[in-house]
Amino acid sequence: MSGMPLTNPPVITDLIIWEDDPASGVFTTAPKPDVTQPPLKFLFPGAVPSVSNDIYSAAFRYWTAAEAAKRGVKFWAPTVPASQHWQRGPVLEVHLDRWEDLQADYDRRALNFYHGPSVCGKVYSCASPDVVCHELGHAILDAINSHLWDAKLKETSSFHETFGDMSAILCALQLPSFRQAILVETHGNLCCDSRLSRIGQQFGVAVHARYPNSADANCLRNASSFFSYCNPSTLPHSAPTTVLSSDEHSFSRIFTGALFEALGDMLTLSAANPSMPTPNELLAVSLDMRDILAGSVKKARTTAGYFAEIAKAIALESADKNPDYKAIFLNAFVGHSILSMQTAAVIQSSPEMLQDEMRAIADQRPADETEMMILPAERYGLAEDLQVEVPIPPPGFVSRSAGTDGRAIEPASLPDATEAFVDELFLTGEVAYNGFGAKGVRSFGKRRNKTHELVRGDRGLRLQRRLFR
Ligand SMILES: [Zn+2]
Structure with missing residues (x-):
């Protein structure tokens, strides 16, 4: 020492x-x-x-x-x-x-x-x-x-x-x-x-x-x-x-x-x-x-x-x-x-x-209010129709994006924009079917973790987000 x-x-x-x-x-x-x-x-x-x-x-x-x-x-x-x-x-x-x-x-x-x-x-x-x-x-x-x-x-x-x-x-x-x-x-x-x-x-x-x-x-x-x-x-x-x-x-x-x-x-x-x-x-x-x-x-x-x-x-x-x-x-x-x-x-x-x-x-x-939109089962190979929530925005001044000339363009309606979003989720294989596919239809795509999934809600089959990447 x-x-x-x-x-x-x-x-x-x-x-x-x-x-x-x-x-x-x-x-x-x-x-x-x-x-x-x-x-x-x-x-x-x-x-x-x-x-x-x-x-x-x-x-x-x-x-x-x-x-x-x-x-x-x-x-x-x-x-x-x-x-x-x-x-x-x-x-x-x-x-x-x-x-x-x-x-x-x-x-x-x-x-x-x-x-x-x-x-x-x-x-x-x-x-x-x-x-x-x-x-x-x-x-x-x-x-x-x-x-x-x-x-x-x-x-x-x-x-x-x-x-x-x-x-x-x-x-x-x-x-x-x-x-x-x-x-x-x-x-x-x-x-x-x-x-x-x-x-x-x-x-x-x-x-x-x-x-x-x-x-x-x-x-x-x-x-x-x-x-x-x-x-x-x-x-x-x-x-x-x-x-x-x-x-x-x-x-x-x-x-x-x-x-x-x-x-x-x-x-x-x-x-x-x-x-x-x-x-x-x-x-x-x-x-x-x-x-x-x-x-x-x-x-x-x-x-x-x-x-x-x-x-x-x-x-x-x-x-x-x-x-x-x-x-x-x-x-x-x-x-x-x-x-x-x-x-x-x-x-x-x-x-x-x-x-x-x-x-x-x-x-x-x-x-924030929403209303339910029904999307047809057969489009996505589901056993039943799909219920999707669509927001109801409060009234007021509507802000507009522009075309390349700088002039205002009309955005898609909320139902149309929602439907397009849902269609793309299925198209790109981002939906986990969780057994809700008709006649054994399953989700495709290589990703193990999909961004959305099908779940049984109070009023029927619903689509919900799982994650953001
Ligand atoms: Zn991200």
């Missing part, structure tokens, strides 16, 4: 984690999280592993995912209603490696992650903070507005995907080192192609190799892409990523691109030196975007033309943060044809009347 005094062993309070994605190869440090503590508690089943700096270990993936999830809930928690609960209760499970599949999903009980093949071996969806925070975004939006979960409409489902991608982008910006790095990489021009705009790089490369239409070659999706609005029922259900398809992840890129552009313009507007924004200015606009998105989803009508409705709500909500933000959002939404020029002019000139309408929608929200 030496005469040296005994000291306590060092306590590890910081982790080494991927800054945004394993493909970027950039590490940063962050406080070791306790995911079991409020706000918005998680349960990671199984033993808590020791901290490891072996990037190929399950322990490294555990702590990277735990840090991303905790950072995400700290960011979003102020926007979730006072009960501070997830949609299903006080705790959300996180399963880091369910089985082999190139996906990740949120099913109201849990965030689920999987592993699959890639050119360099196995890829784990939980290894990417981007992917973790995308799935978290679905859970947050579901906690804020649960009506969007099972609205059988292309534009509400696609907005869920946009919210997930914006969650990945905004949660990444909560890391100080990442804010600094992105400002350097983009020279302050935030909406260009960068590590910020490329969501889920490593995982996207693996998905692209197996399903080229489902991801870009270098990421899952790139928020810097530019797509203009068109009626989703006119699109094919699958297409190369250079063009739009009606798949929600593809179609969501219209809205994500507009929001990403607006985020860049908000930074330019807010920066003391617009050609050299600071990390603190970038942090401030990320918080503003969070509040604008969370506030508007409580106030938008659930309609077939949801993109135009939520765009209207966002533009109006943004003016509460900064009166100059409204022009930024209107410019982005008109530029992407999400809003017609005529609708943008009404939003610009009549905010009081529209604000009153939105407040009324938010106040009556828990009582």
Whole structure:
């Protein structure tokens, strides 16, 4: 024994984690999280592993995912209603490696992650903070507005995907080192192609190799892409990523691109030196975007033309943060044809009347009305007709998207849009029949986890959502 005094062993309070994605190869440090503590508690089943700096270990993936999830809930928690609960209760499970599949999903009980093949071996969806925070975004939006979960409409489902991608982008910006790095990489021009705009790089490369239409070659999706609005029922259900398809992840890129552009313009507007924004200015606009998105989803009508409705709500909500933000959002939404020029002019000139309408929608929200529509059994090979709920939106000013000439186009009726959505679910093999197929008809498609399933309801056979990917 030496005469040296005994000291306590060092306590590890910081982790080494991927800054945004394993493909970027950039590490940063962050406080070791306790995911079991409020706000918005998680349960990671199984033993808590020791901290490891072996990037190929399950322990490294555990702590990277735990840090991303905790950072995400700290960011979003102020926007979730006072009960501070997830949609299903006080705790959300996180399963880091369910089985082999190139996906990740949120099913109201849990965030689920999987592993699959890639050119360099196995890829784990939980290894990417981007992917973790995308799935978290679905859970947050579901906690804020649960009506969007099972609205059988292309534009509400696609907005869920946009919210997930914006969650990945905004949660990444909560890391100080990442804010600094992105400002350097983009020279302050935030909406260009960068590590910020490329969501889920490593995982996207693996998905692209197996399903080229489902991801870009270098990421899952790139928020810097530019797509203009068109009626989703006119699109094919699958297409190369250079063009739009009606798949929600593809179609969501219209809205994500507009929001990403607006985020860049908000930074330019807010920066003391617009050609050299600071990390603190970038942090401030990320918080503003969070509040604008969370506030508007409580106030938008659930309609077939949801993109135009939520765009209207966002533009109006943004003016509460900064009166100059409204022009930024209107410019982005008109530029992407999400809003017609005529609708943008009404939003610009009549905010009081529209604000009153939105407040009324938010106040009556828990009582959103629906009616039942019957779809014929034989179309889908069912043993009985299918009952599908169709929302009845409250009256008021109807926001319109535009054609390529900027003029307003009429959205599909709610029954037509619902029927088209349901038809596509069956067509793409996204419905689990659960034994309700006539003469043994079964669901098809390679996916083990389908987004929807058939269930026996009080009034007959119903179709309900299982998960968002
Ligand atoms: Zn998603």
